[in-house]
Amino acid sequence: MRFFADESCGQCTPCRVGTEKAVGLLSKPKWDTALLAELSQAMADASICGLGQAAPNPIACVVKYFPEELA
Amino acid sequence: MNAPVEAALAAELIEFRLNGEAASARPDETIIEAAKRHGIEIPHLCYKPGMRPDGNCRACMVEIKGERVLAPSCCRKPTAGMEVSSDSPRAVHSQKIIVEMLAADVPARVYKLDSELEQWKRWLGLGAPRFAARAQPEADLSHPAIAVNLDACIQCTRCVRACREEQVNDVIGYAFRGAHSAIVFDLGDPMGASTCVACGECVQACPTGALAPANDAYLVVADKVVPSVCPYCGVGCQLDYHVKDNEIVRVEGRDGPANHERLCVKGRYGYDYVHHRQRLTRPLIRKQGIAKTADFVMDPADPLAVFREASWEEALQVAGGTLKRIRDEHGGKALAGFGSAKGSNEEAYLFQKLVRTGFGSNNVDHCTRLCHASSVAALLEGIGSGAVSNPVMDVMKAEVVLLIGANPVVNHPVAATWIKNAVRNGTKLILADPRRSELARHATHYLQFKPDTDVALLNAMMHAIVEEGLVAQSFVADRTSGFDEIRKNVAGYSPEAMAPVCGVPAATIREVARMYATSRGSMILWGMGISQHVHGTDNARCLIALSMMTGQVGRPGTGLHPLRGQNNVQGASDVGLIPMMYPDYQRVDNAGTRSRFEEVWGMTLDPLPGLTVVEIMNAVHAGQIRGMYIMGENPAMSDPDVSHARQALSELEMLVVQDIFLTETGYLADVILPASAFPEKTGTFTNTDRSVQLGRQALEPPGEARQDLAIIVAMARTLGLDWHYDHPSQVFEEMRRTMPSIAGITWDRLEREHAVTYPCEHEGDPGQRVVFTEDFPTADGRGRFVPAAIIPAAERPDGDYPFILITGRQLEHWHTGSMTRRARVLDTIEPSPVASINPDDLAKLGVDPGGAITVASRRGSITLSARADEGTPRGAVFIPFCYYEAAANLLTNPVLDPFGKIPEFKYCAVRVSAGGATTELVGYDG
Numbered sequence: 001m002r003f004f005a006d007e008s009c010g011q012c013t014p015c016r017v018g019t020e021k022a023v024g025l026l027s028k029p030k031w032d033t034a035l036l037a038e039l040s041q042a043m044a045d046a047s048i049c050g051l052g053q054a055a056p057n058p059i060a061c062v063v064k065y066f067p068e069e070l071a
Numbered sequence: 072m073n074a075p076v077e078a079a080l081a082a083e084l085i086e087f088r089l090n091g092e093a094a095s096a097r098p099d100e101t102i103i104e105a106a107k108r109h110g111i112e113i114p115h116l117c118y119k120p121g122m123r124p125d126g127n128c129r130a131c132m133v134e135i136k137g138e139r140v141l142a143p144s145c146c147r148k149p150t151a152g153m154e155v156s157s158d159s160p161r162a163v164h165s166q167k168i169i170v171e172m173l174a175a176d177v178p179a180r181v182y183k184l185d186s187e188l189e190q191w192k193r194w195l196g197l198g199a200p201r202f203a204a205r206a207q208p209e210a211d212l213s214h215p216a217i218a219v220n221l222d223a224c225i226q227c228t229r230c231v232r233a234c235r236e237e238q239v240n241d242v243i244g245y246a247f248r249g250a251h252s253a254i255v256f257d258l259g260d261p262m263g264a265s266t267c268v269a270c271g272e273c274v275q276a277c278p279t280g281a282l283a284p285a286n287d288a289y290l291v292v293a294d295k296v297v298p299s300v301c302p303y304c305g306v307g308c309q310l311d312y313h314v315k316d317n318e319i320v321r322v323e324g325r326d327g328p329a330n331h332e333r334l335c336v337k338g339r340y341g342y343d344y345v346h347h348r349q350r351l352t353r354p355l356i357r358k359q360g361i362a363k364t365a366d367f368v369m370d371p372a373d374p375l376a377v378f379r380e381a382s383w384e385e386a387l388q389v390a391g392g393t394l395k396r397i398r399d400e401h402g403g404k405a406l407a408g409f410g411s412a413k414g415s416n417e418e419a420y421l422f423q424k425l426v427r428t429g430f431g432s433n434n435v436d437h438c439t440r441l442c443h444a445s446s447v448a449a450l451l452e453g454i455g456s457g458a459v460s461n462p463v464m465d466v467m468k469a470e471v472v473l474l475i476g477a478n479p480v481v482n483h484p485v486a487a488t489w490i491k492n493a494v495r496n497g498t499k500l501i502l503a504d505p506r507r508s509e510l511a512r513h514a515t516h517y518l519q520f521k522p523d524t525d526v527a528l529l530n531a532m533m534h535a536i537v538e539e540g541l542v543a544q545s546f547v548a549d550r551t552s553g554f555d556e557i558r559k560n561v562a563g564y565s566p567e568a569m570a571p572v573c574g575v576p577a578a579t580i581r582e583v584a585r586m587y588a589t590s591r592g593s594m595i596l597w598g599m600g601i602s603q604h605v606h607g608t609d610n611a612r613c614l615i616a617l618s619m620m621t622g623q624v625g626r627p628g629t630g631l632h633p634l635r636g637q638n639n640v641q642g643a644s645d646v647g648l649i650p651m652m653y654p655d656y657q658r659v660d661n662a663g664t665r666s667r668f669e670e671v672w673g674m675t676l677d678p679l680p681g682l683t684v685v686e687i688m689n690a691v692h693a694g695q696i697r698g699m700y701i702m703g704e705n706p707a708m709s710d711p712d713v714s715h716a717r718q719a720l721s722e723l724e725m726l727v728v729q730d731i732f733l734t735e736t737g738y739l740a741d742v743i744l745p746a747s748a749f750p751e752k753t754g755t756f757t758n759t760d761r762s763v764q765l766g767r768q769a770l771e772p773p774g775e776a777r778q779d780l781a782i783i784v785a786m787a788r789t790l791g792l793d794w795h796y797d798h799p800s801q802v803f804e805e806m807r808r809t810m811p812s813i814a815g816i817t818w819d820r821l822e823r824e825h826a827v828t829y830p831c832e833h834e835g836d837p838g839q840r841v842v843f844t845e846d847f848p849t850a851d852g853r854g855r856f857v858p859a860a861i862i863p864a865a866e867r868p869d870g871d872y873p874f875i876l877i878t879g880r881q882l883e884h885w886h887t888g889s890m891t892r893r894a895r896v897l898d899t900i901e902p903s904p905v906a907s908i909n910p911d912d913l914a915k916l917g918v919d920p921g922g923a924i925t926v927a928s929r930r931g932s933i934t935l936s937a938r939a940d941e942g943t944p945r946g947a948v949f950i951p952f953c954y955y956e957a958a959a960n961l962l963t964n965p966v967l968d969p970f971g972k973i974p975e976f977k978y979c980a981v982r983v984s985a986g987g988a989t990t991e992l993v994g995y996d997g
Contacts, residue, residue, distance in 0.1 A: 010245075010252030013129050014165070016226065017172045020250040021202045035201055042168035045141045045161065046129040053140065 001026055004055035015052025018043040022056065031070055033063055087149040090158050094149075102144035102155055103131055113157045114166050114191045116173070116278050117227035118145035121331070123236060128227050130169050130191065134162040141165055167195050173225045175200030178207065182223050183280025183289040205250065213263030215899040216285055216340045217274055219254075224281035226252050230273035237333065238272045239491035239513070254281075268882060269336040269900065270484065275324060288313075288321035297769035298325055298825060300756050301338040302413065302749035303885050305635030306330065306463065306486045307758025308338050309825060312750055312769040318346060319750060319769065328826055329463065329760055335484030337885060340896035344748070345770065347893040349732055349995070351745035352774025354386030355379065363721035363739050365714050369955060371733045371995065378743065383775065383785075390700075390742040391789020393725040394430070397698040398790070403431025403677065407687045407696050410437045410648040411703030412640035413886070414779055415754025415766065417802035419639070420646040420654065421783045421794075422702055426681075428672050429790035433650045433659050433681030434696070438704055438886075439640050440649075440684040442599055445607030445971030446633040447644065452970075453615040453857055455849035457656060458641060460630030461594060461841050462760035462828075466493040468628025470590035473583075475503040475614070476525065476600020476977075480510055481882045483598075483634050483759070490596075499590075501583045503528065504600055506877065506949060507942035516583050522875050522947060523864045523978050524573035526606060529613035530564035530859070531573070532584040536620060537561060539581070541588040543622030550846065551619050553856035560858030572861075588621040592628035599636065599879065603977040608970035609859035619854045625843040635759035637886065638749075642757030645813075646806060650681030655810040671809055683972040685710065685965055691719040698725040700786065702779065703746065707735035708887035709952065711974035712930045713960035729782055734889050735955060744786075745776040748890075752778045754799045755821060757829075760840070763816055764826040864978040865966035868946070872928060872980035874912075875947040878959045879977075888953030892995045903992055904933075904954035907940035908983070909947070916985045925987030926950065928979055931961030934987030948983055952976075956990040 005019035018039055025036055040056030047053045062069065084095040089106060096105035101124065103113050117128035124145040132141035136154035141162055149155065156162055170191050177188060211219035226245075231254065234243035242265055246255040256265035274282045283289045293313035301308040309327025313320045319342045324332035349371050355378035357363075370376065381389075397405050408430065410422035419437070426435035439447070447457035463486040466472050472490060479487035487510065494500050494513045502514035505522040520528050536542060537558055547554045566577035566584075573580075587593050595618055601610040611633070618624040618631055635641045647654040657664040659680055669676050682690055688710060690696040699720075710716035720726060720739040728740040731748050750769040757763050772778060777785075780799060787794045796802050800818040807814050815831040816838075828838035846852035868875055883901040884891040891897045906926060918924055920939040925932060926948060935950070935957035943949050950959040964979035 005249055008249035010226070010247065010249045012127050013169050013173060013226075016250055016252060017176065017205075020205065021172055021175070024203050032201075038164070038168055039172075041161075042165045046132045046165040046169060047140075048126070048129075 007051060012048045012052060014043045014046040018052065019055055085149050085151055087153040087155060089155050096149045100148065102133060102147050102149055105149060106157060111157060113144050114170060114195060115145055116187060116225060117229060119229055119276060122232050125228055130166055132162055132165045133157045134159045167197060170195055171197050171200050172202055175202035176205045177223045177279060182220050182283045186280055187278035188225060211262050213261035214285065216269050216896040217262060218283050218285045219262050220281050221253060223279045224254060225279055227278060229276040229278065230254060230282055233272040233276040238270050238488050240268055242267045243273060269340060271339040272333060284321055291315055291320045293320055297767050299769060300764045300766045302638055303337045304483050305637055305640060305759035306483050307762060307764055308334050308485050310334060310338060314769050317770050328762055329758055330485045333485045333488055336883060337891060337897065341891055341894040343895055344890045344893040345750055350773050351731060351733060351743060352776050353380045354383055354745060355743040356381045356386060356389055357741045365717035365721050367738050369735060369738050374733045386742050386744060387785050387789050390727040391786050394698045395790050397724060398430060401697060405697045406430040407434035408700045409704045409706060410435060410643060412438050412637040412643045413703050414639065415756055416642040416646050417754045417799040418779045418783060419643040419648045420802055420806050423647045424672060425783055425787045427676055428674055429787050429792050432677050434687060435648060435681060436650050436684045437643055437648045438709060439644045440972060441709060442636045442640060443602050443633050444973040445602045445968045446611045448971040449608045449611035449615060453612060454847040454854045458761050459632040459759060460624055460843050461632060463632060464489055465628045466490050466498060466594055469498055469592045469594040471499045471586050471593040473501045473587055473593065473595045475597050477596060477598025477634055478508040479634060480508055482880050486634065499586060505944055518575045521574040525601060525610040526613055526859050526861050527569045528573040528575060529617060530561050531566040531569035531580045533561040533617055533620060534564045535566050535581045535584040536588045542620050546622030547620060551854045551856060557616050557856040557858045592626060593623040594628060594630055594632060596632045596634055598634045600977055602973055603975060605865050605966055605968050605975050606862040607968040607973050609862065612857045612859045616856050619856060627841055639756040641759060645757060650683055654806065655812055685967055685974055688716050688719040691722055697723060699723055700727045701736055702729040705734045705736045705887040705889060707739060708958060708960060711960055711963040711965040711976060713958055714931055732889050744782050746782060747772045747776060747778045755803060762826045762828045763813060765821045865975055866964050866980045868980045872982045874981045874983050876962055876979050876981040877947055877949045877977050878952045878963060879949060881951045884951060884953040898995060904935040904957035905938045906935050907938050907943045907949040909943050909945045910939040910941060911945055913937055913939050916983065918985045923987050923989055925984050926962060926981050928962035928981045933957040933961055934989045956992060
């Protein structure tokens with residue numbers, strides 16, 4: 001996610017602010033998966049380009065395929 | 072703010088579905104606009120009606136059936152059958168998360184009460200944000216008018232668009248990437264050190280108060296909001312005064328026909344002069360034994376050194392009584408009056424009526440004599456009307472704009488924004504001016520002709536048009552007379568012969584002449600660079616001839632526009648505040664006209680035209696004029712060779728000055744009557760577009776100060792006139808009866824519509840924005856060509872005085888500075904006299920920028936700081952005339968144009984030397 005935050009051009013809110021907020025949420029010892037899911041949906045739905053739209057994909061993957069890592 | 076919107080054409084509507092209901096949209100409408108019309112609100116932050124939608128905030132997302140992602144409703148237009156939801160769970164989810172994230176990043180501290188962000192947060196039912204805030208930047212408080220609190224910035228770029236796309240100042244930019252994205256001024260400079268011109272458009276655009284007035288005005292709840300008009304230049308921007316406890320808290324742009332919410336630094340931040348501690352609040356009478364001298368040293372903070380306070384009864388008795396005695400002993404021609412282009416039409420009308428009926432002569436004039444008298448003379452002679460043919464806004468419809476002898480970025484800032492917008496839309500701008508102004512960078516062609524060579528340049532353009540067969544034959548044949556004379560006259564002015572005279576290459580002259588002549592619509596706009604010469608009328612004649620021989624007049628986006636300088640200089644002239652004409656330009660020496668006015672005013676009138684501004688001063692010197700009544704004008708600063716004018720004023724037996732401050736002219740008065748500032752009275756004002764607009768009272772005058780209309784009425788009564796006017800609307804009714812051009816405008820309509828354009832001859836007439844469409848208002852309906860030959864300036868540079876002095880105004884200051892120098896923001900930005908001079912000349916003098924130089928002419932000498940200005944041609948120096956400490960008009964030459972009687976403010980010979988002792992600042996402490 002730090003990669004996407006770094007790559008974000010800064011034009012639209014869901015990507016510019018969303019990636020930065022996601023980095024913050026992901027840095028926490030315990031993930032707030034509900035809030036992360038809400039954020040991810042808005043980023044995917046409302047970002048202007050594919051970068052912001054795809055940026056949250058890894059979060060969903062981790063939650064779906066590696067839930068034990070978050071336990 | 073809004074781009075001008077043409078009446079929507081009846082076009083087919085697009086049928087679509089919105090939130091499950093049938094809806095329709097015009098083809099140019101976006102979803103958010105159509106939704107609003109259907110009563111459906113969609114959250115939005117970066118979208119602002121009238122601005123180009125940018126679609127960056129993503130708060131206005133809607134779901135469109137069949138699309139993978141949501142769409143920004145501010146950018147998308149509906150198509151037939153489209154199914155749009157702004158209230159689906161998916162759309163609302165994004166709207167909420169986006170507003171929540173933005174709200175998380177702005178501080179708890181409030182910069183603007185009930186900001187748009189707060190409103191949408193509430194509307195969406197959001198609580199405390201669940202996201203952590205970003206690291207916050209420091210505030211930038213380096214600017215006197217605008218506070219930059221980027222902690223409240225949501226990166227919506229409305230300020231960027233306001234600065235770059237509306238005002239086209241190109242100061243604000245959007246820098247860096249990702250979460251580091253930030254608004255920057257120039258190259259990341261502090262705002263106060265940037266090239267910002269403080270128009271405040273960005274502040275008006277900002278939804279959160281990240282850009283806010285520096286005085287925390289956004290945190291005050293106003294008692295009332297009064298729609299009115301700007302008191303400064305002739306553009307006539309409409310504005311709102313936000314008032315609390317009889318004080319103006321702030322000013323916002325209104326959607327008027329000339330400005331569509333835009334304002335400039337003077338209009339937006341130059342309002343607090345009305346509350347300045349130096350306001351005159353009681354009548355003053357000159358103390359016994361205090362002599363009047365032309366070389367006075369002024370201290371406006373201490374009027375009681377020279378005057379004593381008096382009651383209104385005593386002051387009026389001394390003022391009116393003495394003028395009456397002079398009239399009875401020496402006749403009406405021993406008196407004269409200067410009215411004001413800053414006052415309302417009603418005040419100007421009553422003032423000229425007072426002079427004509429109370430003094431009994433036509434010795435009444437005002438500062439139009441010093442600005443566009445020559446243009447008006449040429450226009451009346453050539454096309455029978457002294458007003459503009461098209462509004463400024465018509466530049467948006469023109470293919471070519473020729474702007475000559477004008478610097479609207481400084482003098483008509485909001486008009487300049489429309490010119491810049493037009494250029495962005497593809498209009499070609501030809502800028503001709505000896506001084507390279509800011510607009511030069513927007514111009515397709517910039518012609519830096521030599522000062523004083525206007526006629527050479529314009530005749531050469533006409534020569535090229537005739538020679539290359541570009542004359543509009545049918546227009547010339549059907550609508551003009553005298554073309555043969557002009558054709559013969561310009562034959563001797565080939566571009567090749569004139570190129571060395573005016574300093575513009577012949578090929579360029581031919582190219583711009585072709586562009587002007589062959590475009591589908593060309594506008595000419597001009598300013599005082601044309602009019603303030605001994606050949607000012609000739610300059611204007613050339614422009615009129617140029618437009619008529621090419622048929623470039625009388626259509627939308629096609630015509631002539633002399634940019635009027637003061638808020639009501641158009642109106643003051645219209646209502647007869649000039650010595651040779653009654654209201655509506657009806658000549659005083661026409662017996663029929665005179666008898667009509669004798670009937671309306673109920674007394675015999677002087678059949679002879681009166682004297683003009685400079686002629687009145689000469690008549691005072693000659694002992695012919697003994698008493699004067701001056702309302703709101705400042706000839707002791709604004710007249711040419713001002714020591715001569717001050718000398719004349721000091722010789723008067725009785726000088727009555729009606730003003731809001733102790734001006735330089737007031738210093739020479741016998742009686743001073745404390746008057747009302749613009750926001751303290753109601754009246755109509757006519758802008759450069761011929762729009763009659765209503766200025767409304769927002770404040771009560773301070774102390775015993777009275778409204779100007781009441782003072783004029785009281786003065787009239789002391790002169791024996793039985794006048795009863797209790798409200799400006801009564802005066803307006805009388806004006807309508809004597810002025811066919813405004814006969815159709817009613818006071819009620821002005822109150823309702825705020826602005827009505829004349830000619831408006833019958834009630835219900837919409838008013839004509841563009842005139843001369845079918846014929847000219849001359850006796851035979853034809854425009855008349857008047858040829859002009861080259862007449863050199865009265866005083867050319869020589870060995871003793873090798874430089875040329877050009878005078879004018881600055882962006883921040885207006886007229887003689889009596890108001891603007893007392894406005895805190897304006898005074899902070901431009902506090903002291905400066906002379907602009909080419910850096911090469913400055914280097915030759917051995918002076919660093921900011922160092923002192925002394926500028927001397929045959930009439931006087933001043934010392935002031937030098938400002939290096941590459942736009943000023945070598946061999947010239949430009950000095951604004953608003954500074955008492957270094958009054959430019961001590962130097963100017965009082966020679967007059969023979970037709971307009973306008974002095975040559977734009978040209979005289981001076982000597983420039985390094986150093987000198989500067990006069991101490993007066994200290995208005997705006």
